[in-house]
Amino acid sequence: MLSSLTERHATFVTERWRGVLLGWLIVTSFLVAVAPRWKDIAYDGDFEYLPPDMNTVAAARVLDEAFPGDRARSQIVLILARRDHPLDDNDLIVGDDLLRRLHHRLSEVCWQRAIDLGYDGGPIEQAPPDAKPWLDRAVEALDQSIAVDERFYQAFADHVPDKPPTLTEPRMAIAYFDRAKLLEQLGNHEREVGDDYQDALILVPEIESIVPPIEQRNLSAWKPMLDLLSWDDSVIGGRLSKPGARLAVLQLSSELAATSNIDTIEAVQRLLADVRDYSSARIESTSEQNGLQLAMTGSAAIGGETLIAARDAIRYTELITVLMILVILALVYRAPLLVAVPMLSIGIAVAVSTALVGLLTDWSIRDVVPGLNLRVFTTSRIFIVVILFGAGTDYCLFLISRLREEAAGAEWPLACKRAVSGVTGALLGSALTTIFGLAMLWFAQFGKYHYTGPVVAICLFIGLAVCLTLTPALLRALGPKVFWPAVVAPREADPAALISFPTRVEGHGAAAGGGIWDWIAIRLTRRPAATCLTGLILLLIPGIYGWRNEDSTTYDMSSQLDTQADSRRGFRILAEHFNIGEINPVTVLLVRAEGEPRESLKKQIKTLSDHLYELPGVVAVRTSNDPLGDFPPDREMSLLSTDAWRRRALQQHRVAQNYFFSSNPEYQDRLVRLDLVVKGDPFSLDTAERVSNIGRNLGDLSRTPESDWYEADVYLAGTTPSIIDLRSVTTQDNQRIKTAVVIAVFLVLVAVIRRVGLCLYLILTVLLSYYATLGLTILFFQGVYGDEYVGLDWKLPLFLFVILVAVGQDYNVYLVTRIIEEQRHRGWLAALRHAVSRTGGIITACGLVMVATFLSMTSSAWMPGILSLLGFENQATTGLRGIIELGFAMGLGVLIDTFYVRTILVPSFVALMGRLGARVKRAESEAT
Known part of the structure; x- marks a missing residue:
């Protein structure tokens, strides 16, 4: 049945090749024209794709409902610090240069947000309710920008460089101009407006013509900015100040791994560069060891730099992949057209598949097709x-x-038919193992697994369709000259061959085999038992190490970046002066079934706070009574003390207003919000255990009838709780998906090969290959990273497993199907030797191609260095470790599969089976 279908397919493709070429041209042109750009539909992040029933996902829903509007979901922390001694007055001049710019950016964003919410002029009291707080904040930020600017200029006057003034140097002329325009819109006193406007004109006379209206300014990179908390704040500034460091915290509405953070991070980096070039360079040397440091970190900085590294990895991977394929094809064929045909085919496959997937995704997002997800x-x-x-x-x-x-052995049209018919079955078998294996990721609960596997499977199916239709049509159209400068022609013309359609012609194609592969085939079949056993044992040694350390992975997002990445350097500087947990608190939400009087609720919160301070690892508890967690239970104070005044001021500060209690009627006086500062790195296992213990403790309180919080719903949110949930769901997915992939690939093998014992052995070899690859990869990166090694990226084991088990069967399927085909004409031993000899060179070439493409994923680690040595300007990051590790592991796995499993383990086992089968037949024959 399959043979008949492949023959009909081969006839159609090679006889109607003009229609096939035209069809692909039309399909490609249409899809590329209508499909959205990849970056416009691509998602990112990890925590956003947890199952909806996970605690942190439910917590995010409660936060969105209880605190409607824009709430801070991530942050960028800017650090001004010295390692060798406390900051001095000159250092704080640089800090003022930073703050005046940041306050102005905040004012612009708030003003634009108020306009977006319906404000079109008039007093704040008459503005739409949602716009009022943003107008207040815009005015406040402009006042702060100008106040800091005046202080900065007074101290910096002696250092002002001799060059024409700009909108932001040496004075913040644009801040005066904006305040004049905003006060004018608000209807404030003409004298105030005139003073600011005159100041702006004195600083930059042509300012009216060069500054666009606020509505026309491109602030997309800064749009997620909600607030700026700094050391300069009279109330909370003490928490952001240390003798050797000062902090400014940009609160953002975007998630930590939102794609918009790329633009935000790059905008902040440009602003920091302006500060370094203008004030820092003139105050003092900024030596990394001894000078003033101006750095950036925080959840959004780490997430944004991770996305930038991923973007660079994609760019380098695509470039290096194409170059490697070109080089390998040129070395294999040494024929221009034989290089062009595969490159054109694959290029169209990539264009069509990415366009189709992009279009389907766009339809799914916009709900154009019901049920499409x-x-x-x-x-x-x-x-x-x-x-x-x-x-x-x-x-x-x-x-x-x-x-x-x-x-x-035949004329070109017939040779094309025979070639297509002869390989279609093997290509279907090898491709389907990969397609079905990747498709099994659909059963994962974690969103990135759930979607990525099927998407790649769809693209691979399109690639297979292209190679079975477009490629043969191109070859048929070009004719024998495709092999130029080599000449390939029939050795003997056989008229009968023109009307017959055998699967293959025996006795031809000697040029395809011979040499080293003849020698290997003979050696393997002489001592198959010893060869097979020895080969398995050698692979088992690293395999055991990989199996024992399979779970030694890290969920630390920051560790994916190179140690010299801006956010990681900033993280280290921050850790030298502050408790890391302070910028990554754990948010606790307690939701009761019924409301409670506010005063009674505050007393219960105080009791709960005292209880939480007793739990291991809790450094501070931030509540409505103590917004910054400065006053633990053992800290007593009098009503007239400075601390008491500061505590009352904190309770009225904007960081506390509408933060700890919800104004939403559905949650009013039912929901309590606490922030816990927990000891340790938020990404570490120790911190995760402490947070898990806190969650269990609160759960016990909600189940205790005597507790004030009996039957309250408990939710935890934040980086560490999200990592706990991520680890939990991906661990479950790993076991489920591995089982599903093995079963799916095994069923495809049985359907193609129809020999259960051999299929089981093939599955065993790729499993052993996976664990050996994992073990060797762990050992390699332990040596490369040294003391910085914290484990492989948590996504690596599953992706490596799926791809190696699925892709690793390709060459086995091609070899085994060729053996089975040869057995129709020869004995088992001759068939095995002939198949190994004829397929050895081409499978090795294919393996090298796959190795090269996988290793291209590591190019972001070494390509920037090469470009720098060659004198090219390079702005890229140093790579994303997870992608580099996965590319290395997959390349190594395919290398083991190509040169070890397929070359030694599979042929020796087939020879062993053939020998045993021959003995059984001989015994049966003697018995009869």
């Missing part, structure tokens, strides 16, 4: 490009290799 991620494109180029090139190599054999 598809998402793509920034890093999904890496897998699509790498797997499509690797697998697509392999498919083309298999087809062209078979065509070379057939062209030596």
